Structures are given as C-alpha cells and as structure tokens.
Amino acid sequence: MAVDRQQRLLTWERTAEPYLFAASMLFLASYAVRVLNPDLSPGWNTFWDLVTLVTWSAFALEYLARLLLSDDRRHFVRTRWLDLVVTVLPLLRPLRIVDVHDRMLRRRGRPRLALEARVMTYAGLTSLLLGFAASLAVYHDERSAPDANIRTFGDSVWWAASTLTTTGYGDATPVTVRGRWIAVGLMFVGVALVGAVVGSFSSWLMRAFRQDGEA
Known part of the structure; x- marks a missing residue:
C-alpha cells in the first residue's frame, strides 16, 4: 500500500x-x-x-x-x-529548480553532464530568476519611498546583481523594511550560490589537474 x-x-x-x-x-x-x-x-x-x-x-x-x-x-x-x-x-x-533536477536524475539514472557542470548551470539559472524576482519586489517597494536611492528598475537590477554576487557597492540600498528583508535573503542566497559555483569549479580544476598528472 x-x-x-x-x-x-x-x-x-x-x-x-x-x-x-x-x-x-x-x-x-x-x-x-x-x-x-x-x-x-x-x-x-x-x-x-x-x-x-x-x-x-x-x-x-x-x-x-x-x-x-x-x-x-x-x-x-x-x-x-x-x-x-x-x-x-x-x-x-526558482529555488525548486535544484530539487526538481535532483529528482529527475534519480528517475533517469546517471546524468550526462559532470556534477560540477550541473551545479554551476542550475546555480546560474536560479540566480538569474531569483535576481529578477528580487529586482521586481524591491523596485515595487522602493520607487515611491522617501529618501530611496532605487528609483528605476535599472537601479533595482544593478542592486540585485551586486548583492547576489556579494560585491555590495553600496550605491543602491533598500530603505523600506520589506526591501531590507529581501536584501538579507538575497545576501544569504548569493553566498550559497557563489560558494556552490566556486566550489564546483575548484573541484573540476583539481580533477583536471589530477587526470593530467596521471596521464
């Protein structure tokens, strides 16, 4: 049953x-x-x-x-x-992309792409979709807020890109409560996604060097 x-x-x-x-x-x-x-x-x-x-x-x-x-x-x-x-x-x-991908792999057997390539691909796609969604949400709250420095959608996209990549220039920052909560969430997601991409790329390099050394 x-x-x-x-x-x-x-x-x-x-x-x-x-x-x-x-x-x-x-x-x-x-x-x-x-x-x-x-x-x-x-x-x-x-x-x-x-x-x-x-x-x-x-x-x-x-x-x-x-x-x-x-x-x-x-x-x-x-x-x-x-x-x-x-x-x-x-x-x-967009965060469900990785979970859905993993379940599909378990159903279909061994994946064609290397693990590192899959992680980087899905982390990149998740970053794009989440960055776009966060840009919309922050722009919606910030454009009419007093003392806000995110006045256009372009400003919001720039802020999302710098936050996701953990660059954080500080020239565009949310001032509303919800905007700051979104920023905090995007910071944590950005650290996780960048860490996944960097770790996967480092793993690929180490494996490539090891294979060259054994050749």
Missing part, C-alpha cells in the same frame, strides 16, 4: 512539473507587468490579478495533492519544507 502511494506521488510529481513551471512563469510575468506598468487599465489590471490568483491557487492545490498522496505526511512536511515555502512565497519558486 505504501509502495503504491509512493508510486502515485512520483507519477503525480512527474506529470505536474511542466505545468507548475508554466504556472511559475505566468505568476512571474503577471507580477512583472503590474510592477513595471502601474498605470494599467482596470480591465488589464483585473486580468493580471486573476492570473496571479489562479497560478497561486494552482501551487497551493498541487502541494495539498502531494501531501494527501504521501504515505507519511509528517515526514513529507519535514523533508519538503522548501515546497511549502515556495507555495507561500511563489517568487522563491
């Missing part, structure tokens, strides 16, 4: 993943349109609000479906805590 439930869960995840990815892109697009074009007509504003509501509802329903299909729901909640986080905060959904 437990094996059947686990198999149904895996089948559900495999089937739902492409639709969830499309829903994630729709959610990000709806948020981007409303942030970058605040003067939308009432009709278009209602349309994009509906897109946001539908996609968010899809995330919540899909999480509940996987929870019900799980044979140990407490274990599911404990081990899949990231799924719950990105369901509540859909702008963080």
Whole structure:
C-alpha cells in the first residue's frame, strides 16, 4: 500500500512539473507587468490579478495533492519544507529548480553532464530568476519611498546583481523594511550560490589537474 502511494506521488510529481513551471512563469510575468506598468487599465489590471490568483491557487492545490498522496505526511512536511515555502512565497519558486533536477536524475539514472557542470548551470539559472524576482519586489517597494536611492528598475537590477554576487557597492540600498528583508535573503542566497559555483569549479580544476598528472 505504501509502495503504491509512493508510486502515485512520483507519477503525480512527474506529470505536474511542466505545468507548475508554466504556472511559475505566468505568476512571474503577471507580477512583472503590474510592477513595471502601474498605470494599467482596470480591465488589464483585473486580468493580471486573476492570473496571479489562479497560478497561486494552482501551487497551493498541487502541494495539498502531494501531501494527501504521501504515505507519511509528517515526514513529507519535514523533508519538503522548501515546497511549502515556495507555495507561500511563489517568487522563491526558482529555488525548486535544484530539487526538481535532483529528482529527475534519480528517475533517469546517471546524468550526462559532470556534477560540477550541473551545479554551476542550475546555480546560474536560479540566480538569474531569483535576481529578477528580487529586482521586481524591491523596485515595487522602493520607487515611491522617501529618501530611496532605487528609483528605476535599472537601479533595482544593478542592486540585485551586486548583492547576489556579494560585491555590495553600496550605491543602491533598500530603505523600506520589506526591501531590507529581501536584501538579507538575497545576501544569504548569493553566498550559497557563489560558494556552490566556486566550489564546483575548484573541484573540476583539481580533477583536471589530477587526470593530467596521471596521464
């Protein structure tokens, strides 16, 4: 019985993943349109609000479906805590890329690319999507805040890039409470992603040097 439930869960995840990815892109697009074009007509504003509501509802329903299909729901909640986080905060959904990738590898067997290349590729993709989402969120809060120095979307992208790469020039900094919380989260994510890329590249170099020495 437990094996059947686990198999149904895996089948559900495999089937739902492409639709969830499309829903994630729709959610990000709806948020981007409303942030970058605040003067939308009432009709278009209602349309994009509906897109946001539908996609968010899809995330919540899909999480509940996987929870019900799980044979140990407490274990599911404990081990899949990231799924719950990105369901509540859909702008963080790019963080699921690495988890989804790992599950796909376990299903399909040995990967074609080396481990280091996979880590760098997925860390880079996650950085781009999270940086874009953070830029939108900070720009949304900062553009009308008193004493803010992030006034355009370009300023926000520059801030996100310098924060993710741990450069931190300090010429563009959030002044709102939510903007600073986003900055703190992006700092931690940036350190983790940069560390993953640097560590993977160093591992690849060491392996290459070792193979050359043995040749």
